[in-house]
Amino acid sequence: xxxxxxxxxxxxxxxxxxxxxxxxxxxxxxxxxxxxxxxxxxxxxxxxxxxxxxxxxxxxxxxxxxxxxxxxxxxxxxxxxxxxxxxxxxxxxxxxxxxxxxxxxxxxxxxxxxxxxxxxxxxxxxxxxxxxxxxxxxxxxxxxxxxxxxxxxxxxxxxxxxxxxxxxxxxxxxxxxxxxxxxxxxxxxxxxxxxxxxxxxxxxxxxxxxxxxxxxxxxxxxxxxxxxxxxxxxxxxxxxxxxxxxxxxxxxxxxxxxxxxxxxxxxxxxxxxxxxxxxxxxxxxxxxxxxxxxxxxxxxxxxxxxxxxxxxxxxxxxxxxxxxxxxxxxxxxxxxxxxxxxxxxxxxxxx
Amino acid sequence: xxxxxxxxxxxxxxxxxxxxxxxxxxxxxxxxxxxxxxxxxxxxxxxxxxxxxxxxxxxxxxxxxxxxxxxxxxxxxxxxxxxxxxxxxxxxxxxxxxxxxxxxxxxxxxxxxxxxxxxxxxxxxxxxxxxxxxxxxxxxxxxxxxxxxxxxxxxxxxxxxxxxxxxxxxxxxxxxxxxxxxxxxxxxxxxxxxxxxxxxxxxxxxxxxxxxxxxxxxxxxxxxxxxxxxxxxxxxxxxxxxxxxxxxxxxxxxxxxxxxxxxxxxxxxxxxxxxxxxxxxxxxxxxxxxxxxxxxxxxxxxxxxxxxxxxxxxxxxxxxxxxxxxxxxxxxxxxxxxxxxxxxxxxxxxxxxxxxxxxxxxxxxxxxxxxxxxxxxxxxx
Numbered sequence: 001x002x003x004x005x006x007x008x009x010x011x012x013x014x015x016x017x018x019x020x021x022x023x024x025x026x027x028x029x030x031x032x033x034x035x036x037x038x039x040x041x042x043x044x045x046x047x048x049x050x051x052x053x054x055x056x057x058x059x060x061x062x063x064x065x066x067x068x069x070x071x072x073x074x075x076x077x078x079x080x081x082x083x084x085x086x087x088x089x090x091x092x093x094x095x096x097x098x099x100x101x102x103x104x105x106x107x108x109x110x111x112x113x114x115x116x117x118x119x120x121x122x123x124x125x126x127x128x129x130x131x132x133x134x135x136x137x138x139x140x141x142x143x144x145x146x147x148x149x150x151x152x153x154x155x156x157x158x159x160x161x162x163x164x165x166x167x168x169x170x171x172x173x174x175x176x177x178x179x180x181x182x183x184x185x186x187x188x189x190x191x192x193x194x195x196x197x198x199x200x201x202x203x204x205x206x207x208x209x210x211x212x213x214x215x216x217x218x219x220x221x222x223x224x225x226x227x228x229x230x231x232x233x234x235x236x237x238x239x240x241x242x243x244x245x246x247x248x249x250x251x252x253x254x255x256x257x258x259x260x261x262x263x264x265x266x267x268x269x270x271x272x273x274x275x276x277x278x279x280x281x282x283x284x285x286x287x288x289x290x291x292x293x294x295x296x297x298x299x300x301x302x303x304x305x306x307x308x309x310x311x312x313x314x315x316x317x318x319x320x321x322x323x324x325x326x327x328x329x330x331x332x333x334x335x336x337x338x339x340x341x342x343x344x345x346x347x348x349x350x351x
Numbered sequence: 352x353x354x355x356x357x358x359x360x361x362x363x364x365x366x367x368x369x370x371x372x373x374x375x376x377x378x379x380x381x382x383x384x385x386x387x388x389x390x391x392x393x394x395x396x397x398x399x400x401x402x403x404x405x406x407x408x409x410x411x412x413x414x415x416x417x418x419x420x421x422x423x424x425x426x427x428x429x430x431x432x433x434x435x436x437x438x439x440x441x442x443x444x445x446x447x448x449x450x451x452x453x454x455x456x457x458x459x460x461x462x463x464x465x466x467x468x469x470x471x472x473x474x475x476x477x478x479x480x481x482x483x484x485x486x487x488x489x490x491x492x493x494x495x496x497x498x499x500x501x502x503x504x505x506x507x508x509x510x511x512x513x514x515x516x517x518x519x520x521x522x523x524x525x526x527x528x529x530x531x532x533x534x535x536x537x538x539x540x541x542x543x544x545x546x547x548x549x550x551x552x553x554x555x556x557x558x559x560x561x562x563x564x565x566x567x568x569x570x571x572x573x574x575x576x577x578x579x580x581x582x583x584x585x586x587x588x589x590x591x592x593x594x595x596x597x598x599x600x601x602x603x604x605x606x607x608x609x610x611x612x613x614x615x616x617x618x619x620x621x622x623x624x625x626x627x628x629x630x631x632x633x634x635x636x637x638x639x640x641x642x643x644x645x646x647x648x649x650x651x652x653x654x655x656x657x658x659x660x661x662x663x664x665x666x667x668x669x670x671x672x673x674x675x676x677x678x679x680x681x682x683x684x685x686x687x688x689x690x691x692x693x694x695x696x697x698x699x700x701x702x703x704x705x706x707x708x709x710x711x712x713x714x715x716x717x718x719x720x721x722x723x724x725x726x727x728x729x730x731x732x
Contacts, residue, residue, distance in 0.1 A: 222730070238732065239719070329631075332635050338622075
């Protein structure tokens with residue numbers, strides 16, 4: 001890791017430790033933590049991390065921006081950092097000026113369509129929009145008259161049906177009826193490329209949550225005494241935690257590899273195999289990993305007061321975003337099947 | 352946690368990818384040597400051809416006949432050979448671990464004698480660790496070495512010794528002192544054993560289908576010259592741990608049953624239904640991630656680090672995965688209609704890989720031992 005990366009990771013970690021500690025948030029009586037945490041991230045330039053300097057960003061690399069997401073994931077808080085950063089990326093790519101405020105994004109996946117007409121009015125019914133309730137703006141990749149078009153709309157006068165994700169956090173449906181875009185521009189992206197990048201970011205958030213959960217589990221197992229000794233001394237518990245460490249390692253490796261592939265590629269579709277693999281592998285790891293984390297904590301981790309549920313539930317929520325593992329697996333499977341058995345290994349090594 | 356788990360994204364360098372093309376061309380030229388199960392991987396003619404390319408002892412010093420090329424280039428040769436089912440049994444163990452042990456611990460005469468013969472593809476090695484009464488508990492070994500006027504005398508029994516019936520040498524663990532109260536791992540020493548010496552009796556242990564890889568090796572007053580002691584007397588346990596990172600993280604730890612996945616791809620055809628496509632996609636994602644992790648460890652080894660914890664993670668994930676792979680492919684293939692030829696190739700791959708699956712999580716460190724090592728890395732033990 002470069003010195004630059006170390007500084008970014010330390011800065012991000014410090015902000016989250018000071019203002020985004022899950023236990024403090026659970027104990028908080030209101031939502032004021034959200035504003036102060038976001039403001040600190042914003043002042044640190046982290047909310048526009050990978051935007052170009054011309055757009056007021058820090059022009060960080062993909063890999064460094066993914067490290068910010070990893071740290072955020074390790075605190076498992078209900079914050080729209082992933083959709084906001086994805087919106088920043090889309091607008092920056094389309095040379096659209098970034099607005100002041102929180103954005104969310106829609107990749108128009110799951111068969112939903114969003115279009116922009118010749119007068120610059122955006123229409124579509126978008127489900128699974130993360131944190132629309134907390135955001136002032138929405139960035140979309142719409143079907144335009146001249147092909148894929150990035151558009152920014154304000155959410156003040158837009159119909160939002162509140163919903164929740166697997167973590168109970170805001171996951172809403174947004175209906176746009178000819179809403180005038182604040183700005184729009186054609187962009188050289190395929191429709192699934194926004195979803196691809198979002199999938200890689202969600203995988204990295206899961207990786208962070210795994211690292212946070214593993215740390216909690218290890219320290220709890222060393223503190224908790226049962227049958228006269230710390231439960232960490234029981235071989236059955238050791239092997240559970242070894243499995244959790246393995247799944248953590250797999251998710252971290254897969255997500256970091258996807259970030260690296262994105263860094264090397266000029267566009268997300270060029271990193272398809274890495275990203276699809278990371279999203280699938282991260283989603284699969286959540287099945288066993290989340291259950292192990294709870295098993296190690298016993299009933300204690302299951303309460304509203306204990307922060308563990310935040311980690312596990314955020315894993316569930318992030319793996320649902322930007323395509324579930326079955327959806328990515330079907331695409332990845334078709335990609336490899338089309339090449340045939342003789343080309344199978346060549347396709348693996350070429351990625 | 353006492354140790355951070357590190358899996359940095361590492362890609363194979365251009366030199367390794369260039370070598371891959373050369374390896375594929377070589378395998379295409381020698382296709383009549385590939386995928387011949389009846390030979391159990393022993394093909395001396397093929398080994399000499401590989402040696403002629405300079406691909407055995409690739410990373411070793413030039414003064415002993417090596418190429419001083421990178422560990423990541425060796426990685427490419429290993430994975431391409433595994434996928435092509437190339438018969439590398441003659442030299443594989445010597446190339447992977449015995450040669451490096453001799454390089455590190457052997458005296459000059461031994462290095463000059465043995466290493467060039469390994470590099471020539473003419474020297475087969477076996478590993479003598481397990482015994483009838485000790486396997487995973489390596490430090491309970493009883494086979495012993497006693498000092499004589501000329502060197503050492505070996506007595507005892509090793510078991511599950513792959514390739515002992517073909518081997519020229521064994522690197523074996525022998526007891527030279529009793530364990531101490533403070534350190535039960537104390538007292539074991541590594542020896543280079545010349546398998547042609549009198550007093551060594553190799554008895555085959557057959558697979559249920561009659562195949563022969565494993566052996567029991569009995570030593571009765573086998574005399575060894577003094578310079579066949581490798582490393583430090585009584586201290587083999589410390590030497591053995593560093594070696595394990597090399598043994599545990601290579602592509603052989605997730606590619607041994609890959610043939611059944613490749614035949615599944617042939618079976619489902621270019622336009623599979625959703626069930627087959629989704630099932631295949633999951634297996635690809637798992638394989639792809641395993642390979643990324645394994646290459647990450649290879650990169651750390653090449654950079655001179657000792658990723659013991661990470662290597663154990665790769666071996667456990669990889670061996671469990673390749674062990675389950677035939678069963679998952681069987682499920683996915685069961686609802687596919689295809690022409691009888693494709694079905695028959697798939698079924699053959701399935702049968703042979705189901706047969707070897709149980710051993711994959713035993714050899715080179717069991718699942719349970721590996722999880723213990725990982726737990727220690729987490730600071731739990």
